[in-house]
Amino acid sequence: MTEFFQTNLGLTYEWSWFLATLSGILLIALPLMLAVAIIIYVERKLWAAFALRRGPNVVGPWGVLQSFADGLKVFLQETIIPSAANKGLFLIAPIITFTVALMAWAVIPFNSGAVLADINVGLLYVLAISSLGVYGVVIAGWASNSKYPFFSAMRAAAQMISYEVSIGFILICVVLYANSFNMNAIVEAQRGHGLGIVNGYVFNLLLFPMWVMFLISSLAETARAPFDLTEAESELVAGYQTEYSSMSFALYWLxxxxxxxxxxxxxxxLFFGGWLPPLELEFLYVIPGFVWLLLKIALMFFIFAWIKATVPRYRYDQLMRLGWKVFLPISLLFVVLTSGWLMFTRYG
Incomplete structure (x- = not known):
């Protein structure tokens, strides 16, 4: 894209690089914002289907404009700041959460070579950025100067630490198999991984348990049900968001x-082959890679919505026990098993 701006607009390399980078950011950020509005609608429809209800069906045909109506509603609301709050931190906390949520997408490959920043340590970058998300929650809980948001912030910090450790060991297993931290290389390493026919690490007997643990840890990492203890309505009112309104609340939502x-x-x-088709068959490559990736993301999101609609919330002691006494030792064991198996088969 840099060459395109240089050739067609006659710009210098510096300006061409700047415009190319800005275009790449907008090509990711704007569709992502639209996708958030769409998945909120889809998730509400899925919950309604699970509960034999109709879901959003008033605003727009089949209720498809409901998310945009909700966004307009919060945009027009007044921003209320508690008198005893730390105003600077109170306002910057949702901005941190929203910004960090967008930053990790810089290294996500949407197709072969279609990535904003194809860095060699892409997976480490994602792990580092995802761990920063809790700062917005902790700052919000402290800056609100209210007991319930503060309790929620402490829960979020403990929850993040508990599952970040396990996620790190799970990702080590993936890195060992792919022999790279580069996200493109990890996807390419899954080509024909299952008997030369199936694309994806999830069909590996050593990595399938790691995917199950990664999926559950993903729920805990994003504070989704059944691990939404940072927003537990029964004992925390609404958690760290209790004092927020208007667009500051919407930024947490987004x-x-x-x-x-x-x-x-x-x-x-990491586990389902990214943009690769599920089977290593020539005619499946006719479908663009980003379409396969979107289909796999949709499948994962369906599982997320299904779990939220059907699984009851964990108690806090159960959450901690699962993270420290189950996931941590199992992930450590599989790091040993994976490295041992690869030393035996790959390096003889």
Missing amino acids: GEYANVLLMCTLNAV
Whole structure:
């Protein structure tokens, strides 16, 4: 794209690079915002179907404009700042959450070579950025100067630490198999991985349990049900968002669903072959890679919505026990098993 701006507009390399980078950011950020509005509608329809209800059906045909109506509603509301709150931190906390939710998409490959920043440590970048998301929640809980948001912030910090450790060991298994931290290389390493026919690590007996754990950890990482203890209505009113209104609340709303989409994408890229078709058959490559990726993301999102609609919320002690006493030792064990198996088969 840099060459395009240089050749067609006669710009210098610096300006061409700047415009190319800005165009890439907008090509990711704008469709992502539209996708958030769409998946909120889709999720509400799925919940309604699970509960034998109709869901949104008034605003627009089949209720498709309901998300945009909700966005307009919060946009027109007054922004209320509690008198005892730390106003600067109170306002910047949702901006941090929303911004961090967008930053990780810079290294996500949508097709072969179609990535904003094809860096060699892409997976480390995603892990680092995803761990920053809790700062917006913790700052919001503290800056609100209210007991319930503060309790929620402490829960969020403990929950993030508990599952970030397990996710790190799970990703080590993927890196060992792919022999790279580059997201493109990880996808390419899954080509024909299953008996030369199936594309994806999820069909590997050593990595399938890791995918199950990664999926559950993704739910905890994004504070989704059954791990939505940061927003537990029964004992925390509405968690760290209790004192927020208008667009500051909407930024948390958008950031949460952008994170959900990111985790769905990571499940697809790391374990289901990303943009590769499910089977290594020539005629399947006629369909563009980004279409396969979108279909896999949709499947992951359906699983996320299904779990939220059917699984009851965990108690906090159960959440901690699962993270530290189940996932951590199992992920450590599989790091040993995976590295041992690869040393035996790959390096003899």
